[in-house]
Amino acid sequence: MSLSSLSKRLCPYYTKCPLPGPLMALGAYMAWDTVKNLALDYYFPKDLSGQVAVITGAGSGIGRGIAVSLAKIGVKVALWDLNVPGMEETMRMVKEVGGEGAIYKVNVCDKELVYSTAKKVTADLGDCTILINNAGIVTGKSILDVEDSKASLTLGVNTESHFWTVKAFLPHMIATDNGHIVTIASAAGLVGVAGLCDYCASKFGARGFNEALRLELRKMKKYNVHTLSVCPYFINTGMFDGVKTRFPFGFLLPILEPSYVVHKIVQGMRRRRTELRMPRLMYCSDLLHFIFPTYVKDFIFEIIGFSNSMDAFVQTR
Ligand SMILES: NC(=O)c1ccc[n+]([C@@H]2O[C@H](COP(=O)([O-])OP(=O)(O)OC[C@H]3O[C@@H](n4cnc5c(N)ncnc54)[C@H](O)[C@@H]3O)[C@@H](O)[C@H]2O)c1
Known part of the structure; x- marks a missing residue:
């Protein structure tokens, strides 16, 4: 026919x-094909139990939430952070829900330390099949105010470190055609925000890294090594203390609750989603780029308050 x-x-x-x-x-x-895949992923979610997850930035916020949620469903968690008391608190919460794991003091920018700690994780807990690249920092300063070293550090933690962690754990995932790499990017990786040049550059970079990685895995026919890029708007973790959505647009762009974001991420992993944007309005950002000339798009961002969202920012980290 x-x-x-x-x-x-x-x-x-x-x-x-x-x-x-x-x-x-x-x-x-x-x-x-889309309907079939959505239905399959919905009714037959990926079983993550028994796997080993490395979570960077697990000493607080979203990283802590993901660690506890994964531990609840039987994943062994390796917590990576610079903040040891923070990780100890996360480990206490992991044990409280009956989970197991270990803590590792790691600076994710230190390539050699990342590689050597990856070997320790394998020896202690087994081969890592879930990697959550979550560690992140923000300066919140405009381009002329941000110190050179801080701008480099932002790119180092939020983007460059993904190379080291992925290179440390991907070979085993490829060899067994089983794995999951989650990139915690940001809505600031979809649209630019005034006062966040370094942060936006790092998050656009992280999204680009994730997209290219997904295509490389597809080319290698490693269909069971999944990638997920996560682009949330501001979350109430303290990282962006003081920021607000301009009145009356809070209903369109609410400041997100950490528990909601964590739930969506773990659900997204189980449903083999490739990208998550929160709130849903962020899915329209590409449309905005596509439909309107730049000056109209910039005007819309000004009206919604995107361009001034960092004005009340208070550095807490
Ligand atoms: N909070 C928000 O509004 C928001 C919005 C969108 C995206 N994000 C992203 O979500 C992720 C988690 O953010 P959060 O809100 O939980 O922030 P957080 O500050 O609570 O957590 C970040 C963690 O990363 C750790 N970290 C920083 N530098 C590190 C390094 N060099 N090596 C190892 N660990 C390091 C910190 O110690 C901290 O525990 C970040 O990547 C952030 O950019 C946050």
Whole structure:
């Protein structure tokens, strides 16, 4: 059966449709494939129990939440951070929910330390099959105010470190065609924000890294090494203390609760999602870039208050 006659069968209104037959067939196939995959992922989520997860920045905020949530579903957690008391508190919470794991004091910018600690994790807990690149910092200073060393550090922690952690753990994932790499980027990796040049550069970079990695894995036909990029708007963890959404747009862009973000991330991993944006409005950001000329888009950002969101920022980290 030719593609054109197949498309006629799939769509009885084909004769009235201006699209060529092969395009109709491709559209119908893509729609079917998407519905099938969504249904499969929803009803048969990925089983993460028994796996070993390395979570960077696990001493507080989102990293702590992910560690506890994964421990609850039977994942062994390796907590990586510079903040030892923070990690001890996370480990106490992990044990409280019946989980197990270990803590490792690691500066994720220190490549050699990342590689040697990765070996320690394998010896202590087993091969890592889940990597959550979550450690992050923010200066919140405009381009001329930010110290050179702080701008470099932001790029080092938020982007460059992903190279070292992924290079440390990916070979085993590829060899066994089993793994999950989660990149905690940000909505600031989708749109620029005034006062966040270094942070936006690092988060656009992290998203780009994740996207290229996904395509490399696809090229290698490692379909069971999943990647997930996470782009949340501001979260109430203290990292962006003081920031607010301009009145009356809070209902469109609410400051997110950490428990909601953590729930969505773990659910997204189980459903094999490739990208999560929170709140849902962030999915429209590409449309905004696509439809409007830059000055209209910038004007919309000013009205919503994006451009002034950092004005009340208080550095707490
Ligand atoms: N809080 C928000 O509004 C928000 C919004 C979007 C994205 N994010 C991203 O989510 C992630 C988690 O943020 P959070 O709100 O939980 O912040 P947080 O400050 O509570 O947690 C970040 C953790 O990273 C650790 N860390 C920093 N530098 C490190 C280094 N060199 N080596 C190892 N660990 C290091 C810190 O000690 C801290 O425990 C970050 O990547 C952040 O950029 C946060």
